[in-house]
Amino acid sequence: MLWSMPFSHLHSLESDVFNMKNRLAISTSVLALVVALACNSQTIEYTSYGDALTLSDTTLVSQILAAPDSYIGERVLITGTIVEVCEMKGCWLEVASDAEFEKIRVKVDDGVIVFPLSARGHTAIVEGVVELLELTEEQAIEQAKHHAEEQGVEFDPSTVTGPQTSYQIRGLGALIAE
Amino acid sequence: MSTKKKFKWRKWNNIIHRDLGYICVGLTVIYAVSGVAVNHVADWNPNYRVQTVETSVPAGLLGDPSSPATIQDILTAIAVNGTPRATFRPDLETLQIFVDDGTTVYVNLETGAVLSEMVRDRRILREANFLHLNHPKKLWTYFADAYAVALALLAVTGVFVLKGKKGITGRGAWLTGAGVVIPVVFLWLYL
Numbered sequence A: 001m002l003w004s005m006p007f008s009h010l011h012s013l014e015s016d017v018f019n020m021k022n023r024l025a026i027s028t029s030v031l032a033l034v035v036a037l038a039c040n041s042q043t044i045e046y047t048s049y050g051d052a053l054t055l056s057d058t059t060l061v062s063q064i065l066a067a068p069d070s071y072i073g074e075r076v077l078i079t080g081t082i083v084e085v086c087e088m089k090g091c092w093l094e095v096a097s098d099a100e101f102e103k104i105r106v107k108v109d110d111g112v113i114v115f116p117l118s119a120r121g122h123t124a125i126v127e128g129v130v131e132l133l134e135l136t137e138e139q140a141i142e143q144a145k146h147h148a149e150e151q152g153v154e155f156d157p158s159t160v161t162g163p164q165t166s167y168q169i170r171g172l173g174a175l176i177a178e
Numbered sequence B: 001m002s003t004k005k006k007f008k009w010r011k012w013n014n015i016i017h018r019d020l021g022y023i024c025v026g027l028t029v030i031y032a033v034s035g036v037a038v039n040h041v042a043d044w045n046p047n048y049r050v051q052t053v054e055t056s057v058p059a060g061l062l063g064d065p066s067s068p069a070t071i072q073d074i075l076t077a078i079a080v081n082g083t084p085r086a087t088f089r090p091d092l093e094t095l096q097i098f099v100d101d102g103t104t105v106y107v108n109l110e111t112g113a114v115l116s117e118m119v120r121d122r123r124i125l126r127e128a129n130f131l132h133l134n135h136p137k138k139l140w141t142y143f144a145d146a147y148a149v150a151l152a153l154l155a156v157t158g159v160f161v162l163k164g165k166k167g168i169t170g171r172g173a174w175l176t177g178a179g180v181v182i183p184v185v186f187l188w189l190y191l
Helices: A003-040 A061-066 A135-152 B009-039 B068-077 B126-131 B138-159 B169-189
Strands: A045-048 A075-085 A090-097 A103-107 A123-135 A164-177 B048-056 B084-093 B094-099 B103-108 B112-123
Touching: A061 A075, A061 A103, A075 A103, A075 A164, A075 B084, A075 B094, A090 A123, A090 A164, A123 A135, B009 B126, B009 B138, B068 B084, B068 B094, B068 B103, B084 B169
Parallel strands: A103 A164
Antiparallel strands: A045 A164, A075 A090, A075 A123, A090 A103, A123 A164, B048 B112, B084 B094, B094 B103, B103 B112
């Protein structure tokens, strides 16, 4: 018992140093993890809809709207704030342009992609094909009625004054920021 | 004397019907509730509750609509507590403010009229619709396929559960026939 005391004391000292080193290592690791998580929380998380995006270069919405005919049939990648979403079926959304007072509609096949109404105000990256829509007056009235129904607002016939030509993007895939 | 046992097909039919019924009951209730909800999509939004509030702000508040201070003043004036996430000007007289709590505020910059739209999930129903309309895609597609096959099996085995006057050779024949005729009549009416 007498001789064992110094050894046990030595063991205790070694053990303390070992524990201290361990604690230091653990503390450093935890700190690194917290810093990593904190940094990670700064990154934007996206929810994916439809097909995976294949393009990497974005086209400005203002560029498309400035010369839409030159983009018809072209696959483009756009980005911007979502300013409206189809309330009923989530089958379209509108993305704000980089230029003032401009936006472009992204239409997807009903039920294939469903955009949540809560996406309004979030940033979207959308890939799709630019389309030309040529509507007769009757078709334009029908479409305006349909959109009014979807948004739960009253249809105003004065908004349609004749045949309409518009451009939209047939959406294939999208990423929406959380 | 033959020892060959007779295959009791009705017994197995009823076992399959019973156990598949137990397995399918949960999803059937979910699909039934969601089915009614989405059937009336023209009359209401089955996924979200959209609450609108009309109010106004004093014209003095509507300074520079691109200024964060103006936007915050508008939100404070209409008692919206969230943080503005983004803004948009669809035209000269309208300002849209998107708040991080899901509220969208439409401000008429000429009159000061404000329309706030608060979007809230319809809890449970939205999740039921999510599954029913196969929004998850991926693995859920195959599970839903299996469920559809199970429903078909339930229907077929259900026909043979009872024998006698109340079975498929009696009353069951009339009711099964009615079930086939009803959709045919609707097709004849609407197509």
